[in-house]
Amino acid sequence: MKAAIVELSQLTKGFSDGDQYHKVLDRVELQLLPGDTVALQGPSGSGKSTLLNLIAGFERPDSGRVLFEQQATDGWRDRQWSAFRRQQLGMVFQQFNLLTPLNAADNIAFSLHLINQPWNAWCDHLVSRLGLATLLERKVEHLSGGQQQRVAIARALAHKPRLLLADEPTGNLDAAAGQEVMALLCELAEEAATTVLLVTHSQACADFMRRRWRLELGAIHE
Numbered sequence: 001m002k003a004a005i006v007e008l009s010q011l012t013k014g015f016s017d018g019d020q021y022h023k024v025l026d027r028v029e030l031q032l033l034p035g036d037t038v039a040l041q042g043p044s045g046s047g048k049s050t051l052l053n054l055i056a057g058f059e060r061p062d063s064g065r066v067l068f069e070q071q072a073t074d075g076w077r078d079r080q081w082s083a084f085r086r087q088q089l090g091m092v093f094q095q096f097n098l099l100t101p102l103n104a105a106d107n108i109a110f111s112l113h114l115i116n117q118p119w120n121a122w123c124d125h126l127v128s129r130l131g132l133a134t135l136l137e138r139k140v141e142h143l144s145g146g147q148q149q150r151v152a153i154a155r156a157l158a159h160k161p162r163l164l165l166a167d168e169p170t171g172n173l174d175a176a177a178g179q180e181v182m183a184l185l186c187e188l189a190e191e192a193a194t195t196v197l198l199v200t201h202s203q204a205c206a207d208f209m210r211r212r213w214r215l216e217l218g219a220i221h222e
């Protein structure tokens with residue numbers, strides 16, 4: 001059996017609201033294997049984004065562990081989390097989260113700039129497959145939602161990360177644009193050998209993934 005890219009072990013996380021503690025994740029166990037594509041679904045407020053935030057290091061667990069490629073992250077400082085995100089992680093969000101003063105090309109090059117790498121043949125391939133060749137000089141705020149999400153996918157995969165976290169990537173798109181974005185995301189993640197964990201409320205979107213998990217009452221069910 002291949003070693004997990006990400007493993008959550010007995011992971012518990014909750015939030016305090018006044019003097020009430022509200023447990024969101026309760027001793028969650030999961031493993032994402034190399035090449036996995038997984039849809040994470042569940043009711044609103046069940047903790048899907050919280051789980052992604054724990055894997056990305058934006059939140060810290062109350063107890064339990066996040067392991068990345070068998071390395072425990074418990075002792076990581078902010079600097080190590082930043083390096084991990086720059087080098088190993090790609091992220092795609094519902095709201096695109098592009099750098100709006102910049103054009104499409106500079107947004108895509110941004111991930112490479114953070115690790116001191118130049119634009120390369122893989123970036124040209126991403127641009128070509130995502131249909132962005134004629135849009136590279138355009139400010140991203142002047143692009144349509146579908147075009148912006150295609151730029152976001154190129155940015156997320158430009159450095160061939162080990163793991164792609166996608167949070168409702170089609171949430172702001174119509175059905176046709178959503179299907180197109182999902183097909184490209186899957187194709188390019190596979191070419192980059194990137195493991196995908198995708199949060200979605202859309203069954204059509206989840207159907208693009210090979211595995212499906214449901215998060216409910218703090219626990220994951222496959």
Ligand SMILES: Nc1ncnc2c1ncn2[C@@H]1O[C@H](COP(=O)(O)OP(=O)(O)OP(=O)(O)O)[C@@H](O)[C@H]1O
Nearest residue numbers: 015016022024042043044045046047048049050051
């Ligand atoms: N930083 C925070 N402080 C306090 N409570 C939080 C925080 N982040 C999340 N929560 C709470 O944790 C619970 C899970 O939130 P989360 O956003 O992870 O759910 P979700 O499954 O992604 O929901 P949705 O599908 O609606 O996006 C919610 O009750 C939310 O209010």
